[in-house]
Amino acid sequence: MVKTWLLDKVQGNFESPATLAIDHFWRWISTSASHLHDPNIYRFVHGLMRKTFIQMLAEFKRLGSHVIHADFSRILLATSKPPGTAHAYATYITTAVTSHELFEHMYLKTERFYDFLLFMDSANMGGIVCEDPLAVDPPEELTIETRWNIQTFLPPAIQDDFGAVIQFFIVELFKIRQKHSEGSRAPFRVLRNMAPELTQPDPSKINEADATREFIARKLTRKLLRLVGVIQAKQRDASIDEELNTQFQFPVLPGSHLNMTNALLEFIKFTSTVLGLASDYQVEIGLLKRNLLDLAGVREFANEALFRNPCEPLKLPNVPCRNCDTLRDFDFCRDPELMPYGLDGARPRWICGGCGGEYDRIAIEMELVRLVGSLERTFTQQDMRCGKCKQVRSDNVSRHCHCSGPYQLVLSKPEFRRRLRTIVNVAIVHNLSRLRVSPLHY
Template identity: 30%
Template sequence: HPEAAKKIIQKAISEYREVNCGPTVAVIECPDLNSIKEGIKALDDFPCVRIPFNRDENSYQPVSWQRPAAKIAMFRCAAAFQWLDRRIAQSRYAHVPLGNFGHDWLTFTVDIFLSRALRDQQQVLWVSDNGVPDLGGINSEETFFADEVQQTSLVFPGAYRKVSVEIKIHNLAVNALLKSNLVSEMEGGAFLGFEQDVNTKGSSSNDNTSFDETTGSAQAFRVLKQLIRNCLTDVLKSGNIYADSILQRLSWWLCSPCSKLHDPALHLMLHKVMQKVFALLLTDLRRLGAMIIYADFSKVVIDTGKFDLSTAKAYCESLLTAVGNSDIFELILLEPVHYWHSLLFMDQYNYAGIRATNDEISPDEVTIEPKWSIARLLPEYIQKDFIIIVAKFIFDPWKFALEKKKGSSESLEAQMVEYLREQIRSNFINMLVKKVGDIRSHMKEINVSDASRVSGQAPKGDYSLEFIQTISAVLALDQNVLQDVLVMRKNLLKYISVKEFAAEAEFLDPGPSLILPNVACSNCDAYRDLDICRDPALLTEKEWSCVDSQCGKIYDREQMENSLLQMVRQRERMYHMQDLVCSRCNQVKAAHLTEQCECAGSFRCKESGPEFLKRMEIFLDIAKRQKFKLLEECTSWILQPFSC
């Protein structure tokens, strides 16, 4: 019983206090610290330090729970000594009393460092507990309500039959911050017109510098830059691991509403510089001969243009060395993560490829990794055949090229294209006709599970048509055989009595998109936007976790829910305060009292009620699937007037 356990601990601590009179600190790991201290009054005599609680270790079976609980307790007690040593070292580095640290030492430390630096520069702090900066006379709800800085991403769909490589980008935020002056100089001073040297004494009142909400954060931007430069010096001179952690997680701190000094304007300012550095990086890669397949702030996928894996690795190494020699990319680390012998790529949620494991590989050892979000709306039976057919579309040309590898690359590529065309005209068309016939005869009564669809994804009912649309869209990614795929699609549509150019024959990505921006992993600093409605890893009832293969840490549920709640609040506010536009000329209504536009057109809302309803239903579906109670309550309340 909990009360009996508290009495035993109370007695043990009292006996310890009578015997030992030296300095003592209580290290506590529990779900609720207040209830523990209320039940164990002896803890009031000691300074208490709390270890972050892992709720996964609090789930036990109803029967025979004692042994696992005791095992976990002993393990955590043994690990507490190492944790305390680290916390003491962190306390010494931050010059903060040991017991003053919160759950997240890194956020707390950066807040402390920045607060001290701002105070030294005679700056007023905008400390806030709700993630919205306290700016005094400025209406924070109006100016800084939304912190939706969308990540830049580039997608070039296609079939890449040569070796491709995924390169992870490290330290982009730190590099952009410390190289912001260089970026501004490259832009002729117009990119960050207010970004002047720290020692600059004022400016002319006649300067035509553009002003927006980020301008007020210019001084804070300079202070943050100096702070990060000091951390970099600590890393280079003494190898300080805590300074290194601050550098690695800078982007996470910037977009974390848990920070007391969270400022969306400061985040937006750095984001602009990151965009420019990112664009320069891609330009440099293209200049050196790389073909971009996909790129965002955390990774870039390129086509090396080499058939041989060892040659592709050597090319990639020389490419990264050349990029690293540039002064503007001095702090960026580019790390090759994965290689593919062949890659069929639609977007970051829809692709498949032959993963390269070593230089010498036989067709029997091939592993094809399929990730097709667009196939999730098909019944499971059809999904399996879809994946098999697409895998064959990737594997057969690669196997053919492997057998004909002795020729030149140009002739080999031409032979591979001709081989694939022959396969489409004979093998693939016969296979697909047979499959479509099988779907029409056996799958008429099947119902797709509601769990596989989110709101806004209504089943079309004709799964043979859905299958033809989806498989044709995927195979058409290879531009070399596009005409052959279109002819095959025409014949398949004719088989089910659908015209080639009919509206129902057009492929549309069936899923809505809902972006949760600026999600950074607190463990590995992977920084990306989450598409909650399209990413297959987020469409299950499992807890959301980092996608990095070397991390996998579960995201903070409370922070995720709070971010979604903020998005719901913003969308509701935008819906009620939206402009009226003319239904004929699309001009925004300027005169408040006029009933009609000057062109005699009637006015309508920019966002209609059904569109807003559809958006809110998506949030409600996510809340139910992830068991976000507060989000579910909020969206249900918003949807009440629409259900009447």
């Protein structure tokens, strides 16, 4: 999905559901001793937070914004505002939302604007950052921000090629849009019979779409075909060169769960998936993908051509800071701030973004151990479900459903093993000894 003039990171303290009293009560629960913690109270307060958060997102939509991504720490909005007015709109929308009685104890802060953005998920995105949202004229130099977690799962020899292609695509599409949006704001016209001319399309939009299709069909296709040929030549050389062969080996990361062997095929799948985020040009991107797959000797609708995210996420939600009680979601497989750094795998310090204090690693590790126990109970105590009509088995005797369908596990054994393997990988990478011992017997 391609959006323009994106308002990113509307920060807020969503610990408070609606009133300051509940906020103080929630902070007391978070800092209480373990024997005072009641799961029912936690579930009740978290339910209030969730309901209030959903109502706030509905308020953003009512005010004319499109919600791209939202969690308790960040909201990503897409607007149609031109340069120079996006900052004023951000001020208006945050003021209008917080003036509501239900959200008066929430604090929203606008941190970043994007002129252009390709968004896949919170860990895979790239775009043009608007450094000066008050400026009317376009910037002389573009500030590009790219964050692609899937890139790290490609072999080191082609990771830079993937990043260069995506950056080239983002910059060229932004330049095309910038070129055809100049002077698109026509002066006011007199409407006959008070009826707008809805049947006439915008000429600038048509020209922009035609120019983008021409760019994909010509420049982008030629660039990728040439790059795929270069990768094929390197891959052939790597089969006889041991040192170069190591550069075409797929890295094993904490979230790895796929058995990938063909570097060229994975490069084509990853690149085509990211380019396909431009939803208005699915036909052109589909033709490009088919031509690239032909070079790799794979049919377009084959099972090998399907893209699957190579990273299995492991999230620990609502981790509190022991100094300021700020909540944060820990994504151990995709957050670069949590990953070890350096050649020796030095352990990073998990720092709170609010106060700069360090998180309690032992407490986080014990929460992951409890997560393993919860996953075990979920698997052993789960219901059987019909594979045909999806109804839960109502007795303990019948082997088949009344519709003649076989009963199956809701959480299958392969899925259960894959989740446990991800937890083991996280324990090994982050040197969590207690967690590493707990699930290994599975």
